[in-house]
Every structure is written in structure tokens, then in C-alpha cells.
Amino acid sequence: MTQLDISVRNDHHRLVLSVSGPINSYTFTDFQEKVYKAIAQSDAAVDMERVTALSSAGIGVIMTAMEDAETTGHGFVIVNPSEIVRLALDSTGFGDRFPIVKTLKQA
């Protein structure tokens, strides 16, 4: 069974989280912890190219991170989401509200 893997690196002024594997009800707490920690410290970009599933729990983390970013004044973007991530975000009915960029350079 595939597990979630998240690596964090510094990229100039921001933290980049590279996520691979499924973000679901079983794995999302690790995603939640790392995303909230990153957005509290600096601008954050979450690379979701290799995410294989995204549940409502994971989307809730993204929505809360967007609010935290507004509160702290930090930037928050989703980078190059996989097809299933786009599908999951769009399936909420408000997919256009998520800050999506194709590459880190666009962030």
C-alpha cells in the first residue's frame, strides 16, 4: 500500500513541500502538521504533482492553510497538481478559489 511522503526544502524566501502518495483520511494528519507549520513560518508552496489521491480531509487542510496565509500575510500556492488533485478540488464546486500555479517560478 502506498504511503504519504512529504519533503520540505527552502527555496529562497519560501518553504517548498513536495508531496507524493495519497492524502486521505488516514494520512492527512502528517500533511496537516507540515503545511500548518510551514505557513506559520514563511511563504509556502505545496508541490502536488505526485499526489495520488486527495480527500475532503486534505482539501480542508488546504482551505485552512489559505486562511492562515491571509492572517499571517504569507503566500500560499499549490504547484502543478496531479490530475486527481485537480479533479478533487474541482469536485468541491469552488475549484477556482484555490491558488494553483504550474511551476514554482510562477508562484
Added chain:
Amino acid sequence: MTGRRAEAAVVLEAIPSSILSFEDFIGSLAFLSPRERSRLKVAGGEILDNIVKHATPVDSGRIRARASRRGDSILLGFYFRSPSFAAFAAGLVGGAESASAEPLFDPARRRWRGIGLLMCRNLASRVVFRPGESMDRIFLEFEGGK
């Protein structure tokens, strides 16, 4: 794809980590396109998560998931038995009048609620809950090719 028929099933333990086995099962279904697999994985994962959370204890501790294709119609069914799921399911499949149409933020847990319900409604053409004396069933119907 008219006339194409195929099906597959898996038995899952009624525990949170079964979502991983479910995702692997859907990912293995060669009779679905990648996009169809993604829709079943996302919507079905939400249903399974709710069964595990709200139907506990599930009799026998097992949930059976079955995916089938009949032409352009795709059906994903969950089969289990729980005395406690009916009340929750009334809100899940009962339409906009029985549940909040918008997600709500739970500030105490810093969690959004109601997103999964929206996702299922938008991904599946129909969500049906059929309680029974010996077996409860939840069906998600999808239009193939989308």
C-alpha cells in the same frame, strides 16, 4: 463502450487504514479509464471514510466494495451491516434540504466539514443508501467517459 461489462470486488476491514487498500483496488480496475478511476477513488473514498467513522461497529468488521461497468454506466457499491449508520446516511444522501449545502468551519478542531458530501454529489450522478435487515448498501452511480 456500449455492451462492455465488467466487475470486481474487494473485502475491506472496517478500519481507517482500509482507505489505502480501497485506493489500490480502484487503481487496479483495468475496465475503467484513468479519469474514471480518479472519480471513483475520490468519491468512494469519502463514502468508505464515512462508513468507517459513522457505522462503527460494523457487524463482522468487514465492508465489501464492488465496482462494475455496464456500457457507459459505472456503479460502485459498498455492502456492510451497521445498526448505527442510517441516521447519518439520511444526511449524506438525503439531498440539499437534509444537510448544509456549504462546507462549515469547525474552529475548535480547525477542520472543515461538509466538503466530502459536496464532492460526492458533484462526482457521482446518483448516491443511494439502501438499509436492510441483513445488509446495508450504498451505491454511487457514475456516467462513464467523464
